[in-house]
Amino acid sequence: xxxxxxxxxxxxxxxxxxxxxxxxxxxxxxxxxxxxxxxxxxxxxxxxxxxxxxxxxxxxxxxxxxxxxxxxxxxxxxxxxxxxxxxxxxxxxxxxxxxxxxxxxxxxxxxxxxxxxxxxxxxxxxxxxxxxxxxxxxxxxxxxxxxxxxxxxxxxxxxxxxxxxxxxxxxxxxxxxxxxxxxxxxxxxxxxxxxxxxxxxxxxxxxxxxxxxxxxxxxxxxxxxxxxxxxxxxxxxxxxxxxxxxxxxxxxxxxxxxxxxxxxxxxxxxxxxxxxxxxxxxxxxxxxxxxxxxxxxxxxxxxxxxxxxxxxxxxxxxxxxxxxxxxxxxxxxxxx
Amino acid sequence: xxxxxxxxxxxxxxxxxxxxxxxxxxxxxxxxxxxxxxxxxxxxxxxxxxxxxxxxxxxxxxxxxxxxxxxxxxxxxxxxxxxxxxxxxxxxxxxxxxxxxxxxxxxxxxxxxxxxxxxxxxxxxxxxxxxxxxxxxxxxxxxxxxxxxxxxxxxxxxxxxxxxxxxxxxxxxxxxxxxxxxxxxxxxxxxxxxxxxxxxxxxxxxxxxxxxxxxxxxxxxxxxxxxxxxxxxxxxxxxxxxxxxxxxxxxxxxx
Numbered sequence: 349x350x351x352x353x354x355x356x357x358x359x360x361x362x363x364x365x366x367x368x369x370x371x372x373x374x375x376x377x378x379x380x381x382x383x384x385x386x387x388x389x390x391x392x393x394x395x396x397x398x399x400x401x402x403x404x405x406x407x408x409x410x411x412x413x414x415x416x417x418x419x420x421x422x423x424x425x426x427x428x429x430x431x432x433x434x435x436x437x438x439x440x441x442x443x444x445x446x447x448x449x450x451x452x453x454x455x456x457x458x459x460x461x462x463x464x465x466x467x468x469x470x471x472x473x474x475x476x477x478x479x480x481x482x483x484x485x486x487x488x489x490x491x492x493x494x495x496x497x498x499x500x501x502x503x504x505x506x507x508x509x510x511x512x513x514x515x516x517x518x519x520x521x522x523x524x525x526x527x528x529x530x531x532x533x534x535x536x537x538x539x540x541x542x543x544x545x546x547x548x549x550x551x552x553x554x555x556x557x558x559x560x561x562x563x564x565x566x567x568x569x570x571x572x573x574x575x576x577x578x579x580x581x582x583x584x585x586x587x588x589x590x591x592x593x594x595x596x597x598x599x600x601x602x603x604x605x606x607x608x609x610x611x612x613x614x615x616x617x618x619x620x621x622x623x624x625x626x627x628x629x630x631x632x633x634x635x636x637x638x639x640x641x642x643x644x645x646x647x648x649x650x651x652x653x654x655x656x657x658x659x660x661x662x663x664x665x666x667x668x669x670x671x672x673x674x675x676x677x678x679x680x681x682x683x684x
Numbered sequence: 685x686x687x688x689x690x691x692x693x694x695x696x697x698x699x700x701x702x703x704x705x706x707x708x709x710x711x712x713x714x715x716x717x718x719x720x721x722x723x724x725x726x727x728x729x730x731x732x733x734x735x736x737x738x739x740x741x742x743x744x745x746x747x748x749x750x751x752x753x754x755x756x757x758x759x760x761x762x763x764x765x766x767x768x769x770x771x772x773x774x775x776x777x778x779x780x781x782x783x784x785x786x787x788x789x790x791x792x793x794x795x796x797x798x799x800x801x802x803x804x805x806x807x808x809x810x811x812x813x814x815x816x817x818x819x820x821x822x823x824x825x826x827x828x829x830x831x832x833x834x835x836x837x838x839x840x841x842x843x844x845x846x847x848x849x850x851x852x853x854x855x856x857x858x859x860x861x862x863x864x865x866x867x868x869x870x871x872x873x874x875x876x877x878x879x880x881x882x883x884x885x886x887x888x889x890x891x892x893x894x895x896x897x898x899x900x901x902x903x904x905x906x907x908x909x910x911x912x913x914x915x916x917x918x919x920x921x922x923x924x925x926x927x928x929x930x931x932x933x934x935x936x937x938x939x
Contacts, residue, residue: 562790566780568770573829575734576764577836578757578784623772 365634418637423599425636428610442596450480477597533606533659553595561625608666693737715886757784761838781835
């Protein structure tokens with residue numbers, strides 16, 4: 349206990365984060381429910397279960413779902429963290445750069461063109477997220493990469509892409525059923541193919557985020573001071589937004605438009621006094637993954653045998669959190 | 685030597701500042717004076733390469749345009765006027781001063797830590813090093829940013845109104861610090877509205893008015909020749925005439 353006092357806030361979060369993540373993983377994988385008991389799943393893990401159903405559920409349903417939750421939670425959290433730093437706005441999240449609108453439109457198109465092919469929808473969602481951000485980057489390159497330009501371009505592009513989605517739904521009303529599930533977001537039915545598709549992008553995004561973290565740390569000092577220290581601010585901002593888009597796009601391809609993860613987790617981590625971006629990235633991996641896993645477990649058990657889409661639960665948690673953030677910011681501004 | 689030749693620069697494609705020839709030698713403090721909008725900040729921004737410019741700016745004979753941002757930041761440290769208060773401890777802010785000197789991993793070495801410690805001690809911030817910037821007073825925050833550019837360890841320091849938020853004693857300490865920095869061989873360029881302090885600290889002064897140079901010279905020469913000071917600052921300075929005075933010159937009234 350005496351040693352615990354010597355650790356800083358971020359170190360404590362790091363030390364507790366790993367066991368919490370492992371515990372959440374175990375909980376998600378072995379959560380009782382459905383036709384198979386926890387004991388049967390545990391036995392299946394060690395190859396002792398003769399019943400094929402337990403093996404199938406463990407390896408084809410529970411494991412990809414749990415690992416997918418960790419990947420999505422980490423990816424969305426890091427994406428939110430990068431955007432909040434690049435735009436100097438703690439209320440920013442991947443939706444602000446058009447990720448949701450782009451992914452939503454492309455997923456809708458894929459649903460129409462290649463119905464029942466989950467991988468096609470994943471790929472399309474990822475491409476849509478990148479296309480939206482590419483469009484924003486093109487605007488920003490002409491209009492200048494200031495924080496407000498990025499945000500306003502995001503609003504313009506999102507509005508356009510959402511209008512296109514609505515137009516498609518008007519002409520092809522059957523597309524809406526698929527769209528509702530995608531828009532709410534959830535981890536139900538996530539398979540290995542989707543996970544293997546998203547993993548390289550998540551890995552590349554994580555690597556880039558760590559590489560960019562030194563420059564990202566300078567954003568809060570203001571553009572002029574950061575330039576004075578040798579940072580190419582506009583280029584770095586564009587690269588950071590692109591990296592956030594890769595991470596969010598890959599996450600969206602797995603779990604649909606999960607809202608609030610990218611907003612909540614980085615802000616909660618900052619409460620633990622983690623000030624360096626690299627530290628925050630590590631903590632986002634641990635706590636973002638655990639957060640989504642635990643939310644998913646809750647969504648599965650809350651109204652058992654019915655399962656809530658985890659996106660619905662996140663919105664219920666996220667909306668009050670957003671309001672709390674606004675009030676907290678106002679109080680801080682009053683004290684400053 | 686930081687040199688400016690036939691410089692034309694400004695915002696939005698306009699020419700807001702036009703200067704023929706200026707030199708900022710190592711080992712000296714140059715004060716840049718002028719009223720609001722006279723071009724002080726514009727000059728400092730151009731000399732850090734942040735504003736597009738026509739003409740030539742050279743750092744020790746090398747064109748500023750040929751330097752990468754990193755190379756430029758290793759030679760020229762710049763402290764802007766507007767300084768935000770991020771959620772960041774003082775020591776972390778000062779460590780950011782080393783950004784251009786760190787490798788890809790951005791890990792601080794022994795020399796970096798030593799520079800950071802020295803900068804914190806020079807600005808009397810060592811006891812406050814763990815405090816978060818947002819919780820500091822305006823003056824303490826300004827000193828923290830000053831420590832950051834000191835840690836940057838450039839050959840030239842361009843400081844835009846570094847004493848604006850400081851109380852009298854810290855302004856004096858700032859003046860003494862700038863003299864020490866110049867004595868250690870660095871070229872210091874300071875824009876300021878504080879006439880007595882600028883005249884006390886600077887080896888040489890530039891007086892700007894509406895983007896043009898009105899006069900340059902030593903403090904003594906500019907006090908003697910009152911017209912230039914009156915034109916650029918709408919004020920005059922007179923010798924304090926009292927050995928207990930804080931500054932050698934004080935604001936005077938027209939006869």
